[in-house]
Amino acid sequence: MSIDVPTLRDAEPDRLFGAADAYAVLATAVGEHADTWRDGVDARVRGSGWSGDAAADAERSLARSSAKLVAAQLELVRIAPVLREGAEAFLLAQAKLRAALADAASGGYRVADDGGVSWPPSAAERHDPDAPDRARQGAALRDRIAEALTEAAHADQVTAERLRRHTDAARTGAGLDPAFAATELASTALSSAFGGGPEDLVRAGLPGPDAPPTEVNAWWKSLPADERQRLVTEYPAEIGNRDGIPALARDRANRIHLDRLIAELSNRQDPSEQDRKKLAGFQAVRDRLRDDQGKQPPSYLLVIGDQGQGRAALSYGDPDTADDVVAYVPGLNTEVRNLGGGDANRARDLWQTAHDLDPTRTTASIAWLGYDAPQAKEFGPDALAVAGDARAKQGGEAYQGFLQGLRAAHEGPPAHLTALGHSYGSLTVGQAAQRPGGIPVDDVILVGSPGTGAQHAAQLGVDPAHVWVGAAEHDPVSHLPSQREATGAGTGAVVGGLVGGLPGAVLGGFLGDHLGRHGDPHELWFGQDPASAEFGARRFDVADGPLGFASHSDYWNQGDGRDGHSLRNMGMIVSGHGDRVSGQERR
Amino acid sequence: MNEHDPRHPAPTDLGTARDAIDELLDTAAAAISPPLRWADGPYTAVEHEHPYTREPDGTAHLEKRRYLMTRVAADRYPELLGQLEAYWRGRGWAVSAEPDPVLPVLRAESPSGAVELRIGIPGNATLLARVAPVPAVGTGYPFGGASTVPLGPDGALDTVPRHDDPYWSGREGRRG
Numbered sequence: 125m126s127i128d129v130p131t132l133r134d135a136e137p138d139r140l141f142g143a144a145d146a147y148a149v150l151a152t153a154v155g156e157h158a159d160t161w162r163d164g165v166d167a168r169v170r171g172s173g174w175s176g177d178a179a180a181d182a183e184r185s186l187a188r189s190s191a192k193l194v195a196a197q198l199e200l201v202r203i204a205p206v207l208r209e210g211a212e213a214f215l216l217a218q219a220k221l222r223a224a225l226a227d228a229a230s231g232g233y234r235v236a237d238d239g240g241v242s243w244p245p246s247a248a249e250r251h252d253p254d255a256p257d258r259a260r261q262g263a264a265l266r267d268r269i270a271e272a273l274t275e276a277a278h279a280d281q282v283t284a285e286r287l288r289r290h291t292d293a294a295r296t297g298a299g300l301d302p303a304f305a306a307t308e309l310a311s312t313a314l315s316s317a318f319g320g321g322p323e324d325l326v327r328a329g330l331p332g333p334d335a336p337p338t339e340v341n342a343w344w345k346s347l348p349a350d351e352r353q354r355l356v357t358e359y360p361a362e363i364g365n366r367d368g369i370p371a372l373a374r375d376r377a378n379r380i381h382l383d384r385l386i387a388e389l390s391n392r393q394d395p396s397e398q399d400r401k402k403l404a405g406f407q408a409v410r411d412r413l414r415d416d417q418g419k420q421p422p423s424y425l426l427v428i429g430d431q432g433q434g435r436a437a438l439s440y441g442d443p444d445t446a447d448d449v450v451a452y453v454p455g456l457n458t459e460v461r462n463l464g465g466g467d468a469n470r471a472r473d474l475w476q477t478a479h480d481l482d483p484t485r486t487t488a489s490i491a492w493l494g495y496d497a498p499q500a501k502e503f504g505p506d507a508l509a510v511a512g513d514a515r516a517k518q519g520g521e522a523y524q525g526f527l528q529g530l531r532a533a534h535e536g537p538p539a540h541l542t543a544l545g546h547s548y549g550s551l552t553v554g555q556a557a558q559r560p561g562g563i564p565v566d567d568v569i570l571v572g573s574p575g576t577g578a579q580h581a582a583q584l585g586v587d588p589a590h591v592w593v594g595a596a597e598h599d600p601v602s603h604l605p606s607q608r609e610a611t612g613a614g615t616g617a618v619v620g621g622l623v624g625g626l627p628g629a630v631l632g633g634f635l636g637d638h639l640g641r642h643g644d645p646h647e648l649w650f651g652q653d654p655a656s657a658e659f660g661a662r663r664f665d666v667a668d669g670p671l672g673f674a675s676h677s678d679y680w681n682q683g684d685g686r687d688g689h690s691l692r693n694m695g696m697i698v699s700g701h702g703d704r705v706s707g708q709e710r711r
Numbered sequence: 712m713n714e715h716d717p718r719h720p721a722p723t724d725l726g727t728a729r730d731a732i733d734e735l736l737d738t739a740a741a742a743i744s745p746p747l748r749w750a751d752g753p754y755t756a757v758e759h760e761h762p763y764t765r766e767p768d769g770t771a772h773l774e775k776r777r778y779l780m781t782r783v784a785a786d787r788y789p790e791l792l793g794q795l796e797a798y799w800r801g802r803g804w805a806v807s808a809e810p811d812p813v814l815p816v817l818r819a820e821s822p823s824g825a826v827e828l829r830i831g832i833p834g835n836a837t838l839l840a841r842v843a844p845v846p847a848v849g850t851g852y853p854f855g856g857a858s859t860v861p862l863g864p865d866g867a868l869d870t871v872p873r874h875d876d877p878y879w880s881g882r883e884g885r886r887g
Contacts, residue, residue, distance in 0.1 A: 411849070419753070419856040420868045445865065457765045465767060466760045469851075473757065480776075480839075481814075482832040483870040501764050677762035682774075682841065684818045684825060685807055692809075692816075701832060704814065 128237045129269065132221050132276045140211035144204040151200035158193035166190045203290055210283030212351060213325035214276055219346055221272035228265050239273055241266040279325050326351050327359055330366070337525065337532035340368030360384070364428065365435075367529025371424050371444045378425040382410055385430055402434040405460025409436050412464040421475055421487075423468070427526070432496040434460035438468050440475040441488035443530050448478060449539040450698045451490040451530065453523060455547025455572070456511075456601070458497040467491035470680045474544075477682075477695030485699055488539075494526055495519025498548055513551060513577060513650060520555030524563055527556070531564045540700045542567040546679065547601055551576055551650050557584040566590060567697050570661070571679040571690065572601050575650030581661040588660045592697055592705070594690050595655035596675040597668040602655060657710040664693040665708040720844070723823075725853055728773045728842035729754055731823035735840035736777045739826055742798035743791060747783070748874050749838070750861060752776040754854045758847045772843030773853070778860060778870040779836040784881030788830060791879070792817050795828055835872055 166186045174182075228235050234242045241262045326347065331339045344352065356363050356377045363369055364377030389395065389403040409428065416423040427437035443449045452474070454467050468491060475489035495518055498511035523543075530541065543565045545553030554576025557563045562585030570576060571594040581588035595602040652659045667686040669675025679690040693705045723731070732754065740749055758771045783791060792808075792815060799806050799819035809816035809829075818827040824842035831837065863869035 412851075415850050415852060419852060420858070420860070420862070422866075441867070457763065459765075462760075462765055465758060466765060469757045472851075476776075479868065479870070480829055480831055480835075480837045483835050483868070484833050486865065486867055673761075673763035675762070677760070682772075684820065684827070688816075699832075704811075704832075706811070 127273050127277045127280065129221070129225075129235060129239055129273070130237055132218055132273060133225065135214065135218060135276075137211040137214040137218065140207045140214070144207035144211070147200055147207065148204040151197055151204065154193065154197045154200055158190065158197055161193055162190045199290060199293060203287070206283060206286045206290075209325050210279055210286075212348070213279035213283075213329060216326070216329055216343075216346055217272045217276035217279060220275070221269060224265055224268040224272060228269075231261060231265075233262055233265055235265075235269060239266065239269045241269070275329055278328070282325055324358070327355060327362075330362065337368030337529040340366055340529075341370075341532040344369055344373070356380070361429070364425075367525045368532045369529070370533045371426060371439065371442055374426050375424040378428040379413065382406060382413075382425065382428045385428065386410065389430075398433070402430055402460060405434050405436070405464065408461040408464030409438070410464070412438070412468050421472070421479075421489075426490065427492065427494055433499075435494050436460045436463040437490060437492040437494060437526070438463055438471060439488050439490040440468075440472045441486065443488035443490060443539070444533050444535050445486065446488035446539055447485040448542070448699050449488045449490070449530060449534075450474060450478075450542040450544055450569075451492050451523075451527060452544040452546065453492055453495075453519070453549035453552050454497060455545070455549035455552075456498055457501065458493060458549070459499070460493065463491055463493050467493070473680050473682065473691065474694060474698060477691050478699040481692075481695045482699045482701065487699065489698070492523065492526060494522040495552060511548060513555065516548065516551040516555045516577070516650075519552040520557075520559055523552060523556040524559050524561070527563050527565060540567075541565045542569060542698050544569040544571070544694070544698075545573065545576075547572045547676065548574065550574070550654070554578055554584060554650070557586070562586075567592065567702065569594065569694055569697055570654045571666075571694075572596070572599050572676050573654045574601050575652065576654060577651045579652045579659070581654070581659055589662065590702065591654075591661035592693075592702070593654040593659070593661045593663045594666045594679050594693065595653075595663065595711070596666045596678055596690075598671055598675040599669060599678075600673065601676050602653075653711060655711045659710075662702075662705070663708045663710045664690070664697075665706040666690040666693075722770055722844045722846050723842055725756075725773065725845050725848065728824070728845045729854060731821075731842050732773065732775050732840040735821060735824055735826040736775065736838055739795060739798070739828070739838055739840075740777065743794050745876065745878050747779060747781040747876070747879060749777045750780050750859045750870065752778065752860055752868075753852055753856045753858050756845065756848065756851055756853050759844065767847060769847050770844035771847040772841055773845045774839060774841040777838040777840075779838070780861075780870075780872050781874045781876045782872040782880040783834065783836065783876075784879065785834060787879050787881060788815070788834075788836075791836075792828065799826075833871065835870060837870070 360377035360380040364374045386406050421440040424439040429435035471489045471491040478487045543553050550570040550573035567590045569592045581591035669678045696705045754775045756771045804819040804821050806819045816829045826840045
């Protein structure tokens with residue numbers, strides 16, 4: 125059935141709560157009657173000393189009556205929650221509708237009973253620059269109203285269907301069958317524990333997979349507190365990983381989900397290599413959360429999942445209330461176990477640096493692994509060539525949603541939000557930034573970057589004055605493969621020397637193949653070298669680092685002199701003091 | 712760590728590292744006159760990993776922060792830094808300074824570890840001592856999370872200096 129606007133607007137689903145309470149009272153009363161019957165009649169007859177065939181028949185008959193009374197009580201017990209859940213879902217739909225109607229009224233839109241939206245045509249509609257906006261807003265209102273009506277109709281239908289089962293059971297007498305009642309009760313318990321069985325109407329209101337995080341957040345906030353708590357414990361995987369849900373709820377849900385993932389993987393027969401890695405990773409994350417318990421800054425588990433190589437994100441500080449939020453994307457060779465180790469350290473060290481620089485501001489520092497980072501334990505140009513940009517593109521989509529979720533769930537004035545990518549993670553950040561809609565950040569930091577896929581910082585969707593690059597001169601990844609280094613010092617010699625030990629000829633051949641396709645001296649494997657003048661970003665000072673790969677991870681060093689510059693500069697940017705960053709000449 | 716990276720000598724055991732950190736912080740604080748008020752964070756260990764494969768290498772560094780809780784007026788900072796520098800140089804340690812005129816950092820390398828004073832943007836300051844490498848022991852808090860740092864109303868660390876001192880805080884500090 126469909127529901128029209130006045131019906132939903134003026135409905136009084138509150139009455140269903142009254143009915144639910146009445147059924148609960150009735151169930152209790154029937155239960156008491158059943159007790160009275162059992163103790164007063166059934167038990168007395170059994171204990172009367174009456175014997176013989178007639179007595180046996182009477183006992184059987186009395187026992188059947190006792191069982192029927194219990195079954196009837198169980199049936200009645202189940203009706204109250206059906207009514208309550210239906211009323212809850214109906215109220216939510218009604219709240220949505222009323223909010224849309226209020227917005228329509230204040231914007232001068234007319235809403236018809238069937239949900240159609242119209243507005244008085246402007247005298248000079250064709251020349252009115254606002255006309256397309258009016259049409260867009262009108263369409264958005266229409267969609268919101270239609271959605272509320274659909275949800276209400278759905279809640280109505282599901283509730284009616286459930287009640288029909290009870291009335292059918294009452295009419296046919298099945299409701300008095302103890303076996304039937306027991307099965308029904310069990311299915312209710314199972315459905316609440318595993319999400320199967322009868323549909324959960326409140327959860328069904330969760331916006332669809334393509335809904336923006338703002339909508340998810342609005343839905344969440346519309347729920348009563350006990351419903352939110354119930355969803356966290358009953359659907360931890362869905363609630364914990366859904367962008368737009370507040371960090372505290374995500375954290376609670378994900379910790380439940382994490383325990384389940386560990387239990388499930390621990391009990392798996394013949395686990396694969398991947399399973400073992402994921403299990404070790406999840407255990408490392410759990411150990412880390414335990415280690416952080418009661419410490420400052422507190423940690424929040426914002427993502428956990430077993431898709432692909434595994435997913436995890438950890439925040440030091442509450443991103444929903446912090447003044448400054450940074451979300452760091454790690455790169456090459458990062459697995460879930462790193463989120464419980466080195467990446468958690470990097471996030472905490474950056475939090476600490478920002479805090480030391482400006483303790484009047486609150487900070488949340490996140491390490492986010494919401495994608496499959498390329499794994500290549502042996503370094504070579506192939507490490508990146510084989511990886512390609514597919515993982516960064518997929519990761520970029522997830523990262524974009526994650527950042528939008530941070531924005532949507534933030535309380536009070538918007539946070540100063542920074543995206544940070546290291547190594548291949550900077551390509552992921554770059555790919556996210558180049559998606560339609562871009563990323564809702566104030567600053568972007570790229571360190572140890574093999575490129576972003578962009579030719580110019582402006583393509584990342586933020587003012588190039590807020591695109592920051594850290595590139596250690598001796599970090600081979602930040603040089604690979606750049607034509608100037610290759611041609612300036614003999615093919616592959618410089619990069620070969622940086623890598624320390626790899627035959628220059630191997631790299632040289634690779635470089636030669638690759639460079640044949642490009643004329644730009646600063647063209648990296650993934651677009652323009654972010655540290656180059658042509659890219660147009662601001663390069664901050666980073667120590668050159670030692671030869672070899674140590675310099676690829678030196679960006680979080682807290683050493684003396686220039687060695688600590690990278691972390692200090694990132695702390696400045698994250699805490700909103702980019703004007704104090706110490707710069708370095710671009711390549 | 713990487714075989715090409717010469718920066719990592721043999722690890723110092725954790726107890727020795729903790730004692731060295733305490734000595735570095737205590738002597739630095741004691742070198743400043745008139746004395747200032749401080750609050751201590753916990754000892755934190757940060758594990759090291761291979762820079763490319765990201766495998767843990769079995770070592771870590773141990774560090775501890777001592778936050779300045781006395782308001783120090785901007786025109787008193789040169790004197791504060793001067794006292795520390797004189798003390799550290801007097802012990803024969805190499806002293807270096809961050810060439811940032813607004814937010815100075817002063818560092819000393821002692822034979823047992825590094826110690827530094829970093830000045831923050833609103834005039835806060837942090838003493839930090841660090842010993843590396845130490846053995847990695849699987850926790851970020853090998854000596855527990857004990858801390859004397861006050862927490863703000865939101866439950867987070869509040870290390871903004873709050874105490875006035877007739878000498879260090881200057882007129883501005885006394886007025887506040």
